[in-house]
Amino acid sequence: MVDTVAIPPSAAAKLFDCRDAYASALEEMAATDQRVCAVVNDSVSSTKLKNFSTKFPDRFVNVGIAEQNMVGVGAGLANGGMVPYVCGASCFLTARAMEQIKVDLGYSNWNVKLCGMSSGMAYGQLGATHHSIEDLAWTRIIPNLTVVVPADPQETDQVIRYSLEHNGPMFLRISRMAVPAVHDPLHTFTLGRAIMLHDGDDVTIITNGVLVSRALDAAKALEQQGIHARVLNMSSIKPIDADAIIHAARGTRGIVTAEEALTAGGLGGAVAEIVTLHHPAPMRILGVPGVFAPTGSAEFLLEHFHLTAQGIASAALTLFREKQ
Amino acid sequence: MSGKPLTIDELAHHANKVRITAMAMTHHSRLGHTGGDLSSADILTCLYLGEILNVCPDKPAWPQRDRFIMSKGHCSGAYYSTLAARGFFSPSELKTFMDPLSMLNGHPDRNKLPGIEANTGPLGHGLPIGVGVALAAKMRKESWRVFVLTGDGELQEGSNWEAAMTAQHYSLDNLVVIVDRNRIQQGDFTDNIIRMDPLADKWEAFGFAVREIDGHNYGELMRAFESVPLAPGQPTCFVARTIKGKGVSFAENKPAWHHGVPTREQLELAAKELNVELPW
Numbered sequence: 370m371v372d373t374v375a376i377p378p379s380a381a382a383k384l385f386d387c388r389d390a391y392a393s394a395l396e397e398m399a400a401t402d403q404r405v406c407a408v409v410n411d412s413v414s415s416t417k418l419k420n421f422s423t424k425f426p427d428r429f430v431n432v433g434i435a436e437q438n439m440v441g442v443g444a445g446l447a448n449g450g451m452v453p454y455v456c457g458a459s460c461f462l463t464a465r466a467m468e469q470i471k472v473d474l475g476y477s478n479w480n481v482k483l484c485g486m487s488s489g490m491a492y493g494q495l496g497a498t499h500h501s502i503e504d505l506a507w508t509r510i511i512p513n514l515t516v517v518v519p520a521d522p523q524e525t526d527q528v529i530r531y532s533l534e535h536n537g538p539m540f541l542r543i544s545r546m547a548v549p550a551v552h553d554p555l556h557t558f559t560l561g562r563a564i565m566l567h568d569g570d571d572v573t574i575i576t577n578g579v580l581v582s583r584a585l586d587a588a589k590a591l592e593q594q595g596i597h598a599r600v601l602n603m604s605s606i607k608p609i610d611a612d613a614i615i616h617a618a619r620g621t622r623g624i625v626t627a628e629e630a631l632t633a634g635g636l637g638g639a640v641a642e643i644v645t646l647h648h649p650a651p652m653r654i655l656g657v658p659g660v661f662a663p664t665g666s667a668e669f670l671l672e673h674f675h676l677t678a679q680g681i682a683s684a685a686l687t688l689f690r691e692k693q
Numbered sequence: 694m695s696g697k698p699l700t701i702d703e704l705a706h707h708a709n710k711v712r713i714t715a716m717a718m719t720h721h722s723r724l725g726h727t728g729g730d731l732s733s734a735d736i737l738t739c740l741y742l743g744e745i746l747n748v749c750p751d752k753p754a755w756p757q758r759d760r761f762i763m764s765k766g767h768c769s770g771a772y773y774s775t776l777a778a779r780g781f782f783s784p785s786e787l788k789t790f791m792d793p794l795s796m797l798n799g800h801p802d803r804n805k806l807p808g809i810e811a812n813t814g815p816l817g818h819g820l821p822i823g824v825g826v827a828l829a830a831k832m833r834k835e836s837w838r839v840f841v842l843t844g845d846g847e848l849q850e851g852s853n854w855e856a857a858m859t860a861q862h863y864s865l866d867n868l869v870v871i872v873d874r875n876r877i878q879q880g881d882f883t884d885n886i887i888r889m890d891p892l893a894d895k896w897e898a899f900g901f902a903v904r905e906i907d908g909h910n911y912g913e914l915m916r917a918f919e920s921v922p923l924a925p926g927q928p929t930c931f932v933a934r935t936i937k938g939k940g941v942s943f944a945e946n947k948p949a950w951h952h953g954v955p956t957r958e959q960l961e962l963a964a965k966e967l968n969v970e971l972p973w
Contacts (some may be wrong), residue, residue, distance in 0.1 A: 428832055431861070438821040438855035445825020445839075448810060450756060451832060453825075469814055469852075473822060477812040478804060486950060 372690065374590045374682035382582075384547035388486060389541050390522035392417040394529035395454060399425050401693045402533065404452040408432060411441050416456040416486050436461050440469035440483070447479040452533060459485030459501035459542060460492070467507060474538040475511040482532045483508075487545040488518075489579065489629035490662055490670045497661035506634025509607045515539040515560065516607040518636075521551045524604060527558035530583075533561065544629075546667050551602070561608035563634040569597030572685045573617035574625040575640055577604045579607040583671075584627055586678035591685060598685055606639055614643040623651035623688040627681050629671070632656040651691065653684040699743060703802060704911045707778060708738040709967040712940055714777075715770030716963055717972050720759075722791035724799060728937040728950040730771035732875040733842060735774040735909050736933055740840060745918040747837070750780035753807040755876050758824050759837050760810045764819020765844040765870065765873060766800040767952075773797055773806070781808035788973060795808025819843060820870065824856045827868040827928075838921065840869045846878025854899065857928075861900025867920035870901065870930045875937035878953050893932045901930040908933030930944050940967050 399405040399421065406428035409416055413431065428451075432439045436457060443455040455462070462485050474481050485504055492499035499525065509516045515537060519525040525543060532539050551566060567580065567588040576584040581602050599621060599678040601613055617624055620662040625646065626637035637654030644650050655676060662670050671677055675684075694922050699707070711734045718749035719725025740761060747759045757789050763772045777784040782796075789795040796805040800814030802924065806814050811822045817832050823841035830837050843853065860868050874892065895905045914933070923929045937951070938944030939961045944953060955963060964971045 403833075430828055430859075432855070432859045435852075435855035435858070437817070437852040438702065438859060441818055441856065442820025442825035442828065442859065443850065444811065445822040445827070446829045446832075447825075448760065448822065448835065449826045449829020449835075449837075451829045472812055472815055473818060476802075504727070589885070641708075 371629055372683050372686035374585050374594065374679065374686055376586060376678045376682065377593070382549035384549055385522040386505045386545060386547060387519060387522055387525040387543050388417045388545055390525040390589050391484065391529050392421065394526045396424060398435055398512050398530065398533055399428060404450065405533065406430065406446060406451045408439055408443050408446070408453050408454050408455045408460065410434055410457040412437055412457045412486070415458060418456060422531045424692070436465035437469050439655065440466040444473035444477060444479045447481050450487040452480055452482070453644045454482045454484055456484040456486060458499070459488035459504050463501065463504040463507055463555050470508070470514070478513045479538060480536050481538050483540045485540060485542045488542045489544055491545045492666050493631060493665050493667040493670045496664050500662055502630045502657050502662065504542060505606060505628065505630045505636060506638065509639060513538060514607070518542045518577040518604050518606060520578055520602050521548050523552045523554065524558055525549060528604070531560065543578050548579050549685055551581050551585060558604070561605050561610055563601040563603050563610035563613035565599060566602055567600035568599060569599040570621055571597045572689045573599040573621045573624045574599045574627065574681060574685055575603050575614070575617070575624055575636065577602055577606070577636060579629055580627045580676060583676070583678045584681050587682035587685065590678060590682045596686065596689055603636060606636055609639050609643065611643045613645070614640055615647045617650040618644050618650035625653045625655060625681060627655040627676060627690060629676060630656050630660050651688055653688050655681060655684055701911045704738055704743055706969065707742045708734045709940060709969045711738055711774040711778065713964050713969050714857040714972045716955050716960055718770045718787055719783060720789035720957065720960050721788065723954050724772050724791055725954065726767045727944055727953050727955065728877060729765060729873065729875065729940045730845065731941060731944060732908070732935040733768050733873045733936045734771045735911065735914060736842060736871055736873065737771055739911060739914040739918060741775045741779040741817040743915055744790055745777070746840065750808065753781060757835060757837055760839045762811045762819040762823045762839065763801060764813055764816070764841050765861055766813030769799060769801055772801060776808045776893070779814050782806060800915055811900045816844065816847040817852035820853045820856040823868055824865060827865040828858070828863060829909060830867050831863070838867045838869065840871060842871045843874060844878070845874045845889055846883050846886065847890065848872065848889060857896070857899040857901065860928040864926040865928045866926050867942055868928040869921050870928065872930065872932045873935050874932050875935045877937040877946070877948050877951060881948050896930040896932070900927060903926040903930045903931045903932065905934065908935035909939055942966055
């Protein structure tokens with residue numbers, strides 16, 4: 370049974386491309402820290418690093434279309450005392466260079482920052498080859514590798530700046546889909562800490578990235594039906610905020626996770642691991658259910674897989690009613 | 694090390710000690726890569742004990758050091774033996790090779806053992822890392838050099854050629870690739886798996902200054918390593934002609950000895966042929 374929830378039209382919010390926040394943060398950091406450098410795979414425009422390459426040509430390396438080499442070069446730059454930001458389309462960066470990510474970054478524990486751009490289904494029309502819905506499952510299981518999925522420009526800026534302070538390899542998943550600002554301007558990112566963006570004790574929605582704003586819209590719609598949903602932005606997938614998850618499992622009727630990724634192995638999997646071990650509770654894991662996505666715009670594909678305010682609210686309502 | 698350069702005879706003696714130690718380690722663990730340990734021993738000895746590498750065993754993370762990357766990480770027996778001989782850690786550690794919780798993994802781990810620059814084992818990882826280290830030196834205007842030792846079968850991994858293109862594009866004349874050209878890989882002679890020739894021409898076509906050398910001739914190895922870069926503005930490649938299993942009659946040029954494990958009798962015979970004592 371699928372419950373439906375009417376989603377009120379939200380006021381047209383200003384939308385942002387998080388790549389702009391990432392690129393300008395990187396430029397500012399490079400201006401003050403000589404260790405900051407960038408490595409790309411002929412992806413200057415898609416990584417929005419044209420300005421960086423102009424301002425810091427001596428600290429900008431374009432290895433061409435060669436992702437295995439690109440990640441290894443990053444490890445070598447770290448060996449030489451630099452802090453490399455290795456940036457490319459997430460689908461190629463993670464899949465093609467998986468062994469380098471495991472061995473050269475995770476196992477070796479080099480201080481390299483992987484920026485997986487245009488992740489999820491942002492390259493919708495280009496087809497499954499260019500979707501990156503597997504990357505969360507692949508990266509979060511690698512020891513030593515920290516995984517973060519920022520939700521809006523403010524969080525992207527903070528995550529990029531935090532990454533320079535963090536000594537160790539990181540995978541930063543950065544979308545190109547337009548998103549509204551969802552954070553309070555006073556909020557600051559803390560690794561391993563979930564951010565509660567909407568309070569409620571009936572049901573919990575745990576999400577991140579481009580789905581955060583949709584989850585907030587879902588919570589507002591549920592509110593109109595008298596259901597109080599808690600929305601957690603779990604941008605830090607690894608380390609994950611186990612306390613916030615256990616608290617949600619104990620204090621609400623269940624947890625809905627929503628991610629722009631496969632339902633296996635990603636955010637939903639990470640939350641389920643905590644819930645199962647510490648406080649079993651009803652869950653719904655929303656995402657792409659074990660299939661290669663068809664072609665279509667990113668928005669179309671989110672609709673197709675019910676990764677919308679409507680889809681999230683319906684799952685939350687169903688879970689809420691089942692538990693009653 | 695003393696300030697006095699080692700003679701050719703002394704280098705040969707050290708290299709044979711590296712050989713027998715690597716074989717003793719493999720005998721101990723019942724695992725190892727005897728053939729490649731023996732083919733690479735002379736190269737490693739010249740780099741570390743011939744003091745080509747500007748390294749400081751007391752301060753293994755000294756920022757200005759030359760970097761050596763053992764891309765053929767499976768030949769850890771010869772590598773660890775050489776590092777211990779150079780003073781990075783006690784030779785007594787070598788007896789723990791591949792023991793439970795030993796610092797001496799089957800393949801090198803930089804987080805466990807001083808002197809290791811890169812975790813290697815899966816092939817085709819060392820050269821991209823070496824390119825990164827060389828780029829870091831250029832960015833920081835430092836004068837350190839990077840030496841990467843690869844196998845010849847290893848060059849079947851495409852990542853090496855990706856890295857080679859980057860090295861030439863960025864004119865990395867602080868990067869030296871040494872190919873242990875023993876013509877044998879795990880399964881068979883390279884010619885029977887995937888032909889690598891003309892190997893020197895391949896490197897030249899990828900923009901490297903190339904010299905083919907005898908990988909067991911100490912004088913030639915030392916002269917070659919002392920003359921880098923071979924050309925200004927170009928990365929260097931030495932294709933070192935070697936013999937897999939070099940110095941031990943029953944192992945020489947035999948694919949089965951890629952990861953052959955010597956018996957005690959074979960170990961004693963090897964020591965006799967190498968004219969060195971067993972380490973333990």
